[in-house]
Amino acid sequence: MVQYHYCVVTNGEVGSVEDFSNAVFRILNSEHGWARAGAIFEPSTDGNCDFDIVLAQASTLPTFSSVCSEQYSCRVGNNVIINDDRWNSGTDVWMSGGGDLARYRTMMINHEVGHRLGHIDNEMTCAGAGQAAPLMQEQSIFLDGCAINEYPLDSELWIG
Template sequence: VGADVIINKTRWDGAVQHWFDAGATLAQYRTMVINHEVGHALGHIDNETPCGGNKQAAPLMQEQSMFLKECSPNTWPLDSELWSTFVGSEP
């Protein structure tokens, strides 16, 4: 919300069953949640990159806590989700 990153405690403590059913761990779920919510703080929106299906890695900004569709759990942004525009002063 705004500049704050808010995590659902119930899901932080236990993830969601479909995450475990897909073979992923609680530690991986927590990594995904932090990265996903920080993605929002950086301006990304949910589901801006469609799921590729066929057990491909789910886009980070897919609402993986809600569904995986036919994708595999994923904790980090896909290349297609990375912004390439440099923001800030040149090093």
């Protein structure tokens, strides 16, 4: 087991931090998520954080790094940056793939925290039409016939 302490912070004009914080805790501690790899996530009570989960106004994302765009969420160092526009609406690819906003939020948190755990985008991609997409596939952008999936596959259960 590996324990991580996180802090929830905001950047710009965003929605309810309390609702976001509650969702983050629930998502990160789901028995279907990274807990299957031995990760335990606790909000920091003293400000000492292994990483920050930042709910950010879309226009502020490029200020974190040139690799961040206003379109999607990203991770830079110990910042897991969640795009508030995506948090509130998902993406057309995900929604047209049969998803809903609650599942998209779960995928987004798990995917971006997956980067903090050592995973990279598209380290695995769709194994075939109708099969569950790997969590680390950029499902916000493409599904390639795969079924949407908000949790790590068995083959993704490692922590770097």
